[in-house]
Every structure is written in structure tokens, then in C-alpha cells.
Amino acid sequence: MSVSETTTARDISSKGAAGVRMRGVTKAFGQNVVLRDLDLEVAPGEKVVVIGPSGSGKTTILRTTMTLERIDAGTIEVGGRHLYHESVNGKLRPAREKHIREVRSDIGMVFQHFNLFPHMTALENIMLAPMKVHGKSRQEAQALGVELLDKVGLAHAVNQTPGQLSGGQKQRVAIARSLACEPKVMLFDEVTSALDPELVGEVLNVLRDIAEEGRTTMMLVTHEMGFAREMADRVLMFDGGQIIESGPPAEVLGSPQHERTKAFLGAVKSH
Amino acid sequence: MESWLLSGSQYRLLLEASGTTLQILAYAFLLGIVLSLVVGIARLSERAWVRGLALVFVEFARGISSIILLFIVAIAIPILFGAEQAPLILLSAIALGINMGGYGAEIIRGGIQAVPKGQTEASISLNLGPAQRLRHVVLPQALTIILPPMGNLTIEILKGTALVSLVGMTDIMQMARNIRQQQLADAVGTQPVLFLNVLVLYFILAQVINLLFKVAEAWLAKRYEGGPALTGTELEAIR
Amino acid sequence: MSTVTHEEKTPDMEEIHPHRRWYRRPSVVVPVVLVVIGYSILVSPLVREQNFFRPEVAADGGVTFDWNFFVHLFPLMLQGLVVTVKATLIGFLLAIVLGFFLALGRRSKRRLLSWPVTAVIEFIRSTPLLVQLFFWQALVRASEGITLEPITILALGLGIHYATYCSEAYRAGINSVDKGQWEAATALNLGPVTSWTRVAIPQAVPNVLPALGNYLIAGFKDAPMGVAVNAHGLLFFADQVRNDTFRATEPYLIAGVGFLLVSLPAAWLVRRLEKRISYERV
Ligand SMILES: Nc1ncnc2c1ncn2[C@@H]1O[C@H](COP(=O)(O)OP(=O)(O)OP(=O)(O)O)[C@@H](O)[C@H]1O
Ligand SMILES: [Mg+2]
Numbered sequence: 001m002s003v004s005e006t007t008t009a010r011d012i013s014s015k016g017a018a019g020v021r022m023r024g025v026t027k028a029f030g031q032n033v034v035l036r037d038l039d040l041e042v043a044p045g046e047k048v049v050v051i052g053p054s055g056s057g058k059t060t061i062l063r064t065t066m067t068l069e070r071i072d073a074g075t076i077e078v079g080g081r082h083l084y085h086e087s088v089n090g091k092l093r094p095a096r097e098k099h100i101r102e103v104r105s106d107i108g109m110v111f112q113h114f115n116l117f118p119h120m121t122a123l124e125n126i127m128l129a130p131m132k133v134h135g136k137s138r139q140e141a142q143a144l145g146v147e148l149l150d151k152v153g154l155a156h157a158v159n160q161t162p163g164q165l166s167g168g169q170k171q172r173v174a175i176a177r178s179l180a181c182e183p184k185v186m187l188f189d190e191v192t193s194a195l196d197p198e199l200v201g202e203v204l205n206v207l208r209d210i211a212e213e214g215r216t217t218m219m220l221v222t223h224e225m226g227f228a229r230e231m232a233d234r235v236l237m238f239d240g241g242q243i244i245e246s247g248p249p250a251e252v253l254g255s256p257q258h259e260r261t262k263a264f265l266g267a268v269k270s271h
Numbered sequence: 272m273e274s275w276l277l278s279g280s281q282y283r284l285l286l287e288a289s290g291t292t293l294q295i296l297a298y299a300f301l302l303g304i305v306l307s308l309v310v311g312i313a314r315l316s317e318r319a320w321v322r323g324l325a326l327v328f329v330e331f332a333r334g335i336s337s338i339i340l341l342f343i344v345a346i347a348i349p350i351l352f353g354a355e356q357a358p359l360i361l362l363s364a365i366a367l368g369i370n371m372g373g374y375g376a377e378i379i380r381g382g383i384q385a386v387p388k389g390q391t392e393a394s395i396s397l398n399l400g401p402a403q404r405l406r407h408v409v410l411p412q413a414l415t416i417i418l419p420p421m422g423n424l425t426i427e428i429l430k431g432t433a434l435v436s437l438v439g440m441t442d443i444m445q446m447a448r449n450i451r452q453q454q455l456a457d458a459v460g461t462q463p464v465l466f467l468n469v470l471v472l473y474f475i476l477a478q479v480i481n482l483l484f485k486v487a488e489a490w491l492a493k494r495y496e497g498g499p500a501l502t503g504t505e506l507e508a509i510r
Numbered sequence: 511m512s513t514v515t516h517e518e519k520t521p522d523m524e525e526i527h528p529h530r531r532w533y534r535r536p537s538v539v540v541p542v543v544l545v546v547i548g549y550s551i552l553v554s555p556l557v558r559e560q561n562f563f564r565p566e567v568a569a570d571g572g573v574t575f576d577w578n579f580f581v582h583l584f585p586l587m588l589q590g591l592v593v594t595v596k597a598t599l600i601g602f603l604l605a606i607v608l609g610f611f612l613a614l615g616r617r618s619k620r621r622l623l624s625w626p627v628t629a630v631i632e633f634i635r636s637t638p639l640l641v642q643l644f645f646w647q648a649l650v651r652a653s654e655g656i657t658l659e660p661i662t663i664l665a666l667g668l669g670i671h672y673a674t675y676c677s678e679a680y681r682a683g684i685n686s687v688d689k690g691q692w693e694a695a696t697a698l699n700l701g702p703v704t705s706w707t708r709v710a711i712p713q714a715v716p717n718v719l720p721a722l723g724n725y726l727i728a729g730f731k732d733a734p735m736g737v738a739v740n741a742h743g744l745l746f747f748a749d750q751v752r753n754d755t756f757r758a759t760e761p762y763l764i765a766g767v768g769f770l771l772v773s774l775p776a777a778w779l780v781r782r783l784e785k786r787i788s789y790e791r792v
Contacts, residue, residue: 066392066395066396067395068392068395068396101398101400104395104398105398107396108396108397109396111389111392111393111396113389115387115389115390115392115393116393117390117393117394117408117412118412118495119411119412119494119495120494128397128399128407128408129397129398129399132399132403132407133397133398133399133400133403142505142509143509146506146509146510158506161494161495161496163495163496164496174393177397178396178397181397181398330774330777331770333777334769334770334773334774334777335731335766335769335770335773336730336731336732336733336734336769336773337731338731338732338734338735338745339734339744339745339762339765339766339769340766342745342748342762342765343762343763343766346752346758346762347758347759347762347763348759350758350759351575351759426636429638430636430637430638430639431638432638433638433640433641434638434640434735436640437640437737437738444638444640444641444644447641447644448644461648461652462648462651462652463645463648463649463652465648466641466644466645466648467645469641470633470637470641470642470645473636473637473638473641474633474636474637477636477637478636481636
């Protein structure tokens with residue numbers, strides 16, 4: 001696996017949007033190799049759904065991209081910039097925290113279990129990063145927060161704390177919180193899995209809105225196959241540490257080529 | 272025992288001495304909190320040597336008794352370094368503060384560790400820096416866990432302040448002994464009653480500390496019910 | 511929650527092994543500890559104080575730290591240490607027993623009993639041991655016909671002080687026994703004594719032991735306070751040497767050393783006990 005220093009920024013970052021490119025990424029937990037020389041490319045503005053068996057490492061793909069988990073080998077680029085590497089005198093070196101933090105500002109993530117800050121109101125949750133990271137004034141952050149809560153249909157919840165919200169509402173606040181950082185790439189890890197069935201729809205609607213605005217690159221891990229079919233540009237089947245099948249939803253979900261994809265979809269359907 | 276009470280002037284003396292006791296307590300508390308925070312956070316550092324140093328401090332501060340530490344800091348060390356003029360009150364507070372820091376660090380560490388990892392991860396995803404994560408996300412949540420044992424620890428330190436009478440400070444305890452000398456000279460009053468009154472005084476001080484911490488806990492719990500981060504009119508203005 | 515569960519992949523074989531080693535069985539450890547405590551209480555009077563803390567080596571008179579003097583203070587320091595340890599052990603024995611009755615009293619359904627007991631516990635817990643020692647000493651002096659040695663007063667004060675702590679530990683331990691266990695005992699028609707001795711206490715003991723261990727260490731840390739009532743312990747030794755030789759640094763520092771010599775290993779043992787027990791309760 002060769003690491004080319006001259007990244008072809010042209011094709012993975014167009015204005016306002018950013019793509020993701022993983023090259024030869026390997027990640028192991030002890031003996032357990034979860035990502036195995038993984039290559040994966042997501043174009044700017046593309047909506048990609050990752051499917052795969054439980055425990056295969058889908059979450060790990062997102063977490064390594066969010067820098068919550070460091071990779072053992074390979075490179076990840078976001079918007080044409082290396083995430084874990086810096087080029088020093090034409091050579092790639094492991095990046096310092098400062099560099100990682102700078103590239104990371106393009107990435108946002110929404111978690112399965114929301115991870116809202118319980119000691120802050122919905123509005124304060126959203127205002128935190130704009131004020132502390134992006135240097136916005138209190139008034140600006142408030143205005144942004146109210147606007148985003150409106151957008152996710154929670155205008156009434158401004159002053160409520162997470163403890164007072166339902167699961168679906170919490171997840172919508174979490175999405176708004178992430179949007180407040182204006183990320184170019186958004187990662188969604190099974191964001192509806194922890195919800196009661198009747199609350200799934202309201203969250204998917206918000207995702208749909210974001211997708212329709214079009215500019216944000218989205219990587220979603222989900223078991224909602226219907227949703228994937230409807231909004232994904234591309235579906236990736238992930239197993240054994242690698243992408244084993246990739247294509248438009250109709251192809252991968254409708255007429256899978258790979259045996260393991262067939263088996264997996266069969267198991268999902270029978271539920 | 273003719274009376275359970277002391278004379279008015281004796282109470283006045285004891286109250287005056289309470290000032291010294293509370294002053295030592297305040298200094299020791301300040302130093303103790305700072306040490307607790309620094310060492311407690313250092314115990315969770317990514318760097319092994321930082322963790323190791325913090326552990327050594329904690330083991331030492333908790334392993335040694337506060338009374339022996341007090342004698343070493345207030346008597347032995349000033350002589351060793353020729354700093355016999357150093358104010359006793361500060362030396363005493365340092366000894367008690369170190370003691371508090373050892374226990375407090377473990378309380379803070381436990382509180383931080385009790386905050387779910389998802390909270391840190393969410394704040395990383397919002398690109399908050401390490402200090403911001405601690406300041407705005409982790410510590411405020413850890414505080415609910417930290418406060419009750421910190422209250423108990425503060426009362427332990429209040430109890431510890433009585434020891435400074437042994438190194439020559441005039442706190443409540445020493446004042447009680449002075450009063451006793453006076454009693455002997457005047458041949459009035461009994462010793463058990465005197466010390467019983469002193470115990471009650473300490474008990475009241477402890478209850479005040481207790482109350483302060485309870486108020487703080489209630490204040491903290493309120494934040495989880497949501498505050499008026501934005502009033503109706505402000506909201507209208509934004510819209 | 512994939513992040514939390516992976517550390518438990520390889521179960522420690524000892525955990526599921528039915529034959530735990532003797533020092534890991536509370537039923538063995540507790541009697542052994544009690545015997546050791548009892549033995550040391552009986553035997554320690556035989557360790558006579560030889561020369562009442564008079565060092566044989568004189569310091570050289572300079573202000574700098576004198577290593578030779580420091581080292582020669584060691585045997586004297588040990589004498590004081592033995593007294594301090596002895597007072598701690600006697601006091602703690604008292605605390606264990608008295609604490610049990612305090613816990614029972616506080617749990618009592620009769621408010622006439624439980625409220626005063628609670629008040630006394632809270633009072634003793636939140637006031638300084640040092641003042642309490644003076645109080646007991648004064649009380650003993652004031653009462654006709656009773657004379658107690660300083661070390662006895664120290665042990666008494668320690669015992670009563672830490673009895674309140676122990677009672678809280680017992681209470682927490684008893685509360686930690688599942689309500690269903692009491693109901694099961696009732697369903698089996700066991701009497702109150704059997705329910706206590708055969709059902710509740712055996713389950714509470716593992717929860718209580720580490721706390722008791724910590725209080726034993728805490729009591730040891732407070733024991734040097736005996737100097738205030740003239741018990742010939744660790745600090746009395748240091749004070750005495752200072753008064754005789756006008757050197758303060760060496761005696762207090764060596765007192766600190768001797769102290770850590772006992773308290774650090776003890777703390778380590780308690781922590782092992784804590785870990786061991788938390789494993790068993792997974
Ligand atoms: N912090 C960690 N330490 C050790 N092993 C881990 C850790 N995180 C994940 N793993 C292991 O890595 C593998 C992949 O985990 P991951 O959570 O990425 O799977 P997943 O595809 O998201 O599964 P699911 O569908 O259940 O969410 C699993 O075998 C898991 O046990
Ligand atoms: Mg997952």
C-alpha cells in the first residue's frame with residue numbers, strides 16, 4: 001500500500017463539500033482485526049449507507065473517521081486533507097493533535113445513544129460548540145440554536161433538558177447540535193436503533209431533510225433498509241474488515257451478487 | 272456538675288478562636304480543592320509518568336496521618352530549611368490541605384470516571400479541546416457525584432484543624448485548654464462540661480458545612496430540570 | 511455498547527474455581543485476623559519500654575540533617591510505634607463490637623431508641639477525636655475511684671469514635687442485602703436469629719469487610735493523637751526526643767517513616783481485599 005503525498009484534492013473536495021477517502025486502513029483491538037486494509041471512498045455530497053453483520057466493524061469505520069479510535073495503519077483524508085498525517089518536507093508524518101483537531105472540524109457525528117449533555121438544556125447543548133469552538137457570541141449562538149431547533153421540529157423544547165425529552169426528540173436535538181458545527185461530513189451510527197418504533201419516523205424525516213439539502217456528505221450505518229433504499233446514493237456491504245460489495249441501493253439490496261450479502265439480507269428480512 | 276453551660280466571656284473566647292479554626296479550614300480547603308483537581312485529573316492522564324507521580328502523591332497523602340504530616344510540615348521542615356519564621360497558620364493549612372488533596376483527588380477521579388464515555392466522545396465530535404471537555408462537559412456532570420463525599424471530607428478536615436493546637440496555634444481547641452487553665456486558677460467550672468461545650472461548637476460548625484454542601488447539591492440538581500436559558504421574550508426577539 | 515464489554519473476554523480461572531486459597535476465604539481470614547489481634551494485645555505488654563525514649567547517640571549539634579542520629583532513633587521509634595499500634599488494635603476491637611450495637615440501635619423500629627442513637631452517632635462522627643480524647647480524660651479524672659492509663663483512654667476514645675463509623679458500614683452492609691432474601695427467610699419460616707446469622711450476615715460481611723479495613727487504617731492514622739493525653743506512642747517519642755536533644759527534624763521525620771511502614775502495606779492489603787471481593791460479586 002503506497003501513500004501518495006500529492007492528494008488529488010480536486011475530485012474529493014469541491015466547494016463547501018468534502019469527501020472521505022480511506023486508504024489501506026487497518027484497525028485491530030488486540031488480536032481482533034476489525035478493519036483490514038480497508039479502501040473506501042465517498043465523494044463530496046454523496047450519501048452512503050454502510051450495512052453489514054453485527055460486530056463486523058461498521059461503527060469502527062465511523063469512529064476512526066471521527067478520531068474517537070486511532071488507526072493502526074493506512075491513511076484517512078477528509079476534504080483532501082490527511083486526518084492523521086501531516087506532510088513535512090514532502091513526507092507524511094503522524095500528525096500533531098493541533099492538525100487533527102483542525103481537520104476534524106469538518107466532521108460531525110451523531111450517536112446511537114444520543115450522548116446529549118444532561119446538565120444543559122436543548123438550546124445550551126447546541127450553543128456550546130458554536131460559542132466555545134467557533135468563537136460565536138452568545139446572541140449569535142442563541143439565534144443559531146433556535147433556528148436549528150425549529151428546523152428539527154423542536155421549537156418548543158428550547159428550555160428543556162434531555163431528561164425531559166423522548167428518545168426521538170433527544171436524537172433530533174443531537175442532530176441539531178451536530179449541525180451547529182456546520183460539518184462537511186456527517187457520520188450517523190444507527191441513530192434510530194435505540195428508539196421506540198413509533199419514534200423512528202420523526203428522526204428519519206430530519207435525516208431526509210439534511211439529505212435533500214444535498215451539500216453535506218453523509219455516511220450512515222443503519223438497519224432501516226427501506227430508508228437506505230430511498231435516500232442512499234450508494235450502499236456498501238461491509239464484512240470481514242473490508243467492503244465486499246458496493247453499488248446503488250437497488251442493485252445491492254435488490255439483487256446482491258455476493259453470497260454473504262445475500263445471507264445477510266436474508267437474515268435481516270426474516271425479522 | 273452544677274451547670275452545663277460556660278460563662279458568657281468564655282463563649283466569646285471560644286467564638287473568637289473559631290475564627291482561627293475557620294481560617295485554617297478555608298486555606299486548607301482551597302489548597303485541598305486545587306490539589307484534588309490537579310492530582311485527580313493527573314491520575315487519568317495519558318502520560319504514564321504523570322499518572323505515576325499523581326499516584327505517589329495520593330498514596331503518600333493518604334498513607335501518612337494528618338497529625339504526623341502536621342508535625343513534619345509545621346515543625347521539622349521549617350527547622351530543616353531554616354524557615355522558622357514562616358507563619359504557622361499557612362504551614363498548618365498546607366499540611367491539612369495535602370491530606371485533603373490525597374483523598375479529594377480520588378473523589379474527583381472517581382467522579383470523572385463515572386461520567387459516561389459517550390459524553391467525552393460527543394464533545395470530541397463537536398471538536399472541543401481537552402480543557403473545554405473537562406470544563407464544560409465532564410466536570411459539571413462529575414460534580415453531582417463529587418459533592419457529597421467532598422462534604423464529608425471537608426468535615427474531616429474541620430475535625431483535623433483541632434490538631435493545630437498541638438503545634439502551638441490558638442484555635443478552638445487550644446482556647447479550650449487556655450480556659451481550663453483559667454478555671455483551675457479560679458477553681459470554678461468543671462473540665463468535662465468545658466470540653467462537652469467545645470464538642471457542641473464543633474458539631475454546629477460541621478452541620479453548617481453540611482448545610483452548605485446540601486444547598487450546593489440542590490442548586491446543582493436544579494440544572495437538570497432545565498433553566499430559563501432563554502425567556503419567552505428573548506425567544507420572540509430571536510424569531 | 512461495544513466499547514465496554516470486551517475486557518472480560520478471558521475469564522480468570524480462579525474466579526470460577528471452587529477451591530479458593532485460604533487467604534481469600536472470609537471464613538478463614540476473619541478468625542485469623544482476630545487471633546492475631548488478640549495475640550498481639552496479650553503479648554505486647556511484654557515488650558517493655560527500656561529507656562523511655564532516650565537516644566544513645568547524640569546529634570552533632572549542627573543544624574543540618576544528621577543521618578547517624580536519624581538511623582539510631584529507629585529502635586526507639588519502634589517502641590513508640592508498638593504502643594500506637596496496640597492502642598489502635600484494642601480501640602478497633604471495641605469499635606467493631608460497639609459499632610454493631612449502634613447499628614442495631616439505629617435500625618430499631620422504636621424511635622425512642624433509634625433517634626437518640628442516630629444523634630449520638632452523628633455527634634461523635636462530626637467532632638474531632640482530639641477533643642473527644644480530652645473529654646474522656648476529663649471525665650475519667652472527674653469521676654471518683656476510676657483511674658485509667660493514658661493508652662487505655664486513647665484506645666477508648668478511638669474505639670468510641672470509630673464505632674460510629676463502623677456502625678455506618680454495618681448499616682450499609684445490611685441494607686445491601688436484597689429485600690427478597692429477608693422475604694425468602696420469612697417464607698422458609700426461619701426465626702429472626704436464624705435469618706440474621708444464616709442469611710443476612712453472611713451476605714453482608716463481604717460488603718462490610720473492606721470498609722472496616724479502611725477504618726482500621728484510619729484509626730491507626732489518628733492514634734498518634736494519643737500524645738495529647740500522654741500515651742507513650744509515636745509522637746510522644748518524637749516530642750520526648752525533641753525536648754531532650756533540641757532536635758526536631760530527625761525524630762518527626764522518622765516518626766513519619768515508621769508510620770508509612772505500617773500504613774502503606776495495610777492499605778495495600780485492604781485494597782487487595784476490596785478487589786478480591788468485587789470480583790466475587792460479579
Ligand atoms: N473499544 C474496543 N475494544 C475492543 N474491541 C472492540 C472495541 N470496539 C469494538 N470492538 C470490537 O470490534 C468489533 C467491531 O465492533 P463495531 O462496534 O465496530 O461493530 P458493528 O459492526 O458496529 O456492530 P453492531 O452492528 O453490533 O453495532 C467487534 O468485534 C467488537 O467486539
Ligand atoms: Mg455499531
